[in-house]
Amino acid sequence: xxxxxxxxxxxxxxxxxxxxxxxxxxxxxxxxxxxxxxxxxxxxxxxxxxxxxxxxxxxxxxxxxxxxxxxxxxxxxxxxxxxxxxxxxxxxxxxxxxxxxxxxxxxxxxxxxxxxxxxxxxxxxxxxxxxxxxxxxxxxxxxxxxxxxxxxxxxxxxxxxxxxxxxxxxxxxxxxxxxxxxxxxxxxxxxxxxxxxxxxxxxxxxxxxxxxxxxxxxxxxxxxxxxxxxxxxxxxxxxxxxxxxxxxxxxxxxxxxxxxxxxxxxxxxxxxxxxxxxxxxxxxxxxxxxxxxxxxx
Numbered sequence: 001x002x003x004x005x006x007x008x009x010x011x012x013x014x015x016x017x018x019x020x021x022x023x024x025x026x027x028x029x030x031x032x033x034x035x036x037x038x039x040x041x042x043x044x045x046x047x048x049x050x051x052x053x054x055x056x057x058x059x060x061x062x063x064x065x066x067x068x069x070x071x072x073x074x075x076x077x078x079x080x081x082x083x084x085x086x087x088x089x090x091x092x093x094x095x096x097x098x099x100x101x102x103x104x105x106x107x108x109x110x111x112x113x114x115x116x117x118x119x120x121x122x123x124x125x126x127x128x129x130x131x132x133x134x135x136x137x138x139x140x141x142x143x144x145x146x147x148x149x150x151x152x153x154x155x156x157x158x159x160x161x162x163x164x165x166x167x168x169x170x171x172x173x174x175x176x177x178x179x180x181x182x183x184x185x186x187x188x189x190x191x192x193x194x195x196x197x198x199x200x201x202x203x204x205x206x207x208x209x210x211x212x213x214x215x216x217x218x219x220x221x222x223x224x225x226x227x228x229x230x231x232x233x234x235x236x237x238x239x240x241x242x243x244x245x246x247x248x249x250x251x252x253x254x255x256x257x258x259x260x261x262x263x264x265x266x267x268x269x270x271x272x273x274x275x276x277x278x279x280x281x282x283x284x285x286x287x288x289x290x291x292x293x294x295x296x297x
Contacts, residue, residue, distance in 0.1 A: 014143070016062075016063050016066040016067050016070070018140055018143060018152065018155065019059045019062040019063040019066060019151075019152075019155050020059070020063050022055075022059045022136065022140065022155055022158070022159065023056055023059035023060060023063065025132070025136065026052045026053075026055040026056045026059060026158075026162075027056055029049070029052045029129055029132075029133075029162070030049050030050075030052035030053040030055075030056060031049075032049075032125060033045050033046070033048050033049030033052060033125060033129065034046055034049035034050070034053075035049075036049075036121070036122050036125045037049055037122065039119070040118055040119030040121060040122040041118055041119060042118035042119065042122045042169070042173055045118070045122050045125065045126070045169055045173070047103045047106065047107065047165075047169075047191045047194065047195075048126075048129075048162070048165050048166055048169050048191075048194065050099070050103065051099055051103065051161075051162065051165055051194075051198060052162060054095060054096070054099045055158045055161075055162060057095065058092040058095055058096070058154075058155070058158055059155060059158070061088050061091050061092050061095075062088050062089070062092060062151050062152075062154065062155045064088065065084045065085055065087060065088020065089070065091075065151055066084075066085060066088070066149075066151055066152075068081055068084040069081050069082050069083075069084040069085040069088075069151075069248045069249075079247055079252065080247060080248065080250070080287070081248070082246075082247035082248020082249065082250060083213065083247060083248065084248070085149065085150060085151045085212075085248045085249070086150050086151070086208075086209040086210075086212035086213050087209075087213065088151050088154075089150045089151045089154040089205060089206075089208075089209035089212075090206060090209045090210060090213065092151075092154055092155075092158070092205065093154065093202050093203075093205040093206035093209060094202070094206065096158075096161070096198055096199075096201060096202035096205065097199055097202035097203070097206070099198060100195045100196070100198040100199035100202060101195075101199070103191065103194070103195045103198070104192060104195035104196075104199075106191075107188050107189075107191040107192040107195060108192065110185070110188040110191070111185050111188045111189065111192070118173045118176055118177065120177055122173055123170060123173055123174065123177075126166045126167075126169050126170040126173070127170070129162065129163070129166040130163050130166045130167055130170065133159045133160070133162045133163035133166065134159075134160070134163045136156075136159040137156050137157070137159035137160040137163060140152060140153075140155055140156035140159060141153060141156035141157070141160075143156075144156050149249055150208050150209050150212055151209075153205075153208075154205045154209065157201055157204065157205055158201075160201070161197065161198055161201045164194070164197045164201075165194035165197060165198060168190045168191075168193045168194040168197065169190055169191070169194065171190055172186045172188070172189060172190020172191065172193075173186075173190070175190075212246055215245045215246075217243070217244065217245070218244050218245070218246055218251060222244060222251065222283075223242055223243075223244055225282070225283065226242055226244065226253055226255070226279055226282075226283070226286070227239045227242045227255075229278050229279050229282045230242070230255055230257060230275050230278065230279060230291075232278070233257075233271065233274050233275045233278050234271075234274070235259055235260070235263075235267070235270075235271040235274070236257045236258070236259060236271060236275060237257075237258045237259055237260065237296040238257075238258045238296070239255060239256070239257055239258075240256040240257070240258050240294060241254075241255070241256040242254070242255045242256070243255075247287070249285065250285055250286070250287035250288075251283070251285050251286045251287065252286075252287060252288050252289075252290075253279065253286060253288070253289045253290065254290045254292070255275065255279075255289060255290070255291050255292065256292045256294055257271070257272070257275055257291055257292070257293055257294070258294050258295065258296040258297075259271055259293055259294075259295065259296060260295075260296060261295030261296060268293040269293070271293065272291040272293050273291075275289070275291045276289040276291055
């Protein structure tokens with residue numbers, strides 16, 4: 001197995017383990033928040049718990065997508081199964097948007113329905129959730145950025161979204177408790193604000209995953225680095241064209257290199273191999289390079 005493929009597979013498996021851990025955390029928090037909201041008469045806490053429940057489903061999708069993306073290439077998928085990673089991210093992002101819509105509708109209904117104010121103990125639940133979720137976000141997001149995994153970063157922003165909605169819930173419940181009579185619906189307004197935050201994060205998560213599925217070109221910095229390495233290989237006169245696309249955690253490159261038109265086919269073939277080796281050695285994320293040799297004018 002190629003070193004690049006092995007490293008990519010190990011990274012995907014690490015991402016899957018992180019998603020699994022996040023799923024366990026969300027399961028615990030969902031149960032605590034929903035129970036606390038029901039007992040403490042805080043709809044915003046119930047809404048927050050439902051959002052955590054949806055995060056569980058999202059973590060399951062992310063985990064499954066990363067596990068599937070880690071499969072090696074086969075006869076029907078010669079480029080591997082990396083597209084499963086952004087597809088999982090799209091499914092989760094769409095689920096986030098659907099959850100925001102549903103929770104917003106319920107929040108409006110609660111605002112229009114008179115009810116008792118929330119119980120003070122619900123604030124303690126939210127403080128714990130905010131702290132734990134923010135720590136999880138920072139850790140998972142750092143891992144996702146290091147490996148450039150859309151799905152792992154999507155899972156990280158789930159944790160940040162949960163921290164933000166819990167912060168909104170904390171403010172809403174605090175206002176309802178301090179304001180007293182006439183302010184009982186403050187936590188419902190906070191839930192409505194939380195829905196807007198969830199929807200914004202859903203859109204933020206959907207865009208990069210969609211771009212990756214559509215084979216949008218990676219950052220110009222990556223392409224420039226590849227061209228610079230290829231141009232430095234002895235025998236390459238210039239790099240005429242360079243295209244790259246992301247497949248899971250890997251990059252696949254198509255490159256047109258101009259060489260002296262008077263050399264033999266064998267020499268041109270050797271230059272192409274040197275270009276491929278140089279690029280893969282310079283960046284472990286490059287899984288394969290297709291080099292087209294053309295005569296220089």
